[in-house]
Amino acid sequence: MIRFDNVTKRYDGTAVVSDFDLEINEGEFFVLIGPSGSGKTTTLKMINKLILLSEGYLYIDGEKISEYDIQELRWNIGYVLQQIALFPNMTVEENITIVPEMLKWSKEDMRNRVTELLESVNLDPDKYRGRQISELSGGEQQRVGVVRALAANPDIILMDEPFGALDPITRNSLQQDVLKLQRKFKKTVVFVTHDMQEAIQLGDRICVMNKGKIEQVGTADEILKHPANDFVKDFLRTGLPYYEGEKTVQTFIDKGFCTNKETPFEETVKLDTSLDDLTLALARSGAVKVETAADSESLYIKREHLIHYYADDILAEEKSKKEVNA
Numbered sequence: 001m002i003r004f005d006n007v008t009k010r011y012d013g014t015a016v017v018s019d020f021d022l023e024i025n026e027g028e029f030f031v032l033i034g035p036s037g038s039g040k041t042t043t044l045k046m047i048n049k050l051i052l053l054s055e056g057y058l059y060i061d062g063e064k065i066s067e068y069d070i071q072e073l074r075w076n077i078g079y080v081l082q083q084i085a086l087f088p089n090m091t092v093e094e095n096i097t098i099v100p101e102m103l104k105w106s107k108e109d110m111r112n113r114v115t116e117l118l119e120s121v122n123l124d125p126d127k128y129r130g131r132q133i134s135e136l137s138g139g140e141q142q143r144v145g146v147v148r149a150l151a152a153n154p155d156i157i158l159m160d161e162p163f164g165a166l167d168p169i170t171r172n173s174l175q176q177d178v179l180k181l182q183r184k185f186k187k188t189v190v191f192v193t194h195d196m197q198e199a200i201q202l203g204d205r206i207c208v209m210n211k212g213k214i215e216q217v218g219t220a221d222e223i224l225k226h227p228a229n230d231f232v233k234d235f236l237r238t239g240l241p242y243y244e245g246e247k248t249v250q251t252f253i254d255k256g257f258c259t260n261k262e263t264p265f266e267e268t269v270k271l272d273t274s275l276d277d278l279t280l281a282l283a284r285s286g287a288v289k290v291e292t293a294a295d296s297e298s299l300y301i302k303r304e305h306l307i308h309y310y311a312d313d314i315l316a317e318e319k320s321k322k323e324v325n326a
Ligand SMILES: Nc1ncnc2c1ncn2[C@@H]1O[C@H](COP(=O)(O)OP(=O)(O)OP(=O)(O)O)[C@@H](O)[C@H]1O
Pocket: 011, 016, 034, 035, 036, 037, 038, 039, 040, 041, 042, 043, 194
């Protein structure tokens, strides 16, 4: 549905997004994540032509965006920002119906749409439709911002850190609302954040960006289990307090659960064999040999090691529980 084909954006000769190849599927909740300055917003704004690309092609539904009429393109793409661009002296209803007005919807259709949209984000239409934006809380304003982007039923919604300024509870409830809305209306959402927790919670797929390039694209599960490189691993470690990385035979050896004494073994494992597969191997045989580099010493893992490893894990968990309860 949205396809970047070797897209580059330069400012004064410096590329801020370079050689970008990416396909976002119809109906997908797609998250762009990366540190500040990695090119997320630039990538997003190229989709609705708020920023023009320097090289390459960007397609929506198979057609180059350069061939779209800009007005038509923008009407078909909803846009939600952190600093909500709502008009403070207009009512909630007037704000939501800006694009439907331009598209000359009937008064009745607009009224029904406002009712449906406000209900979908738990704002009582009778109470809220006539209120001025300045009479709403930050969270309520952000809800109106989200449904306004959906008002004219666009196929694509772009969201640039829409919940960054909200407190955690309001943020969580809006995240749930947006997910529900996306599933209900089956929109393609491209969502920018630098919060890994949020990316995992919302994204069908996540694209990790760094310095204008893609480091990895995948589902949360794929990225968590198989981070493509050290940048992604570090990004996960700093962004997720509970992230340890997938435990492998290497983790096991690092913690000293192995022996270099020659041991009878029936199976071999690799350093990147997962802990789950190691557990299975040790259920089948009493010991395994680790395939290490030819010039390093032989290492073996015995079933007892596994038992000690898990026992240590349980002890550590008990200790942290005690500390929390102390
Ligand atoms: N108009 C401009 N002229 C020159 N450089 C720009 C311009 N707009 C953005 N940049 C640069 O492009 C790079 C990418 O910016 P972008 O806003 O896309 O990053 P981002 O990942 O969205 O960052 P953040 O999370 O801080 O919003 C940055 O280094 C920024 O300074």
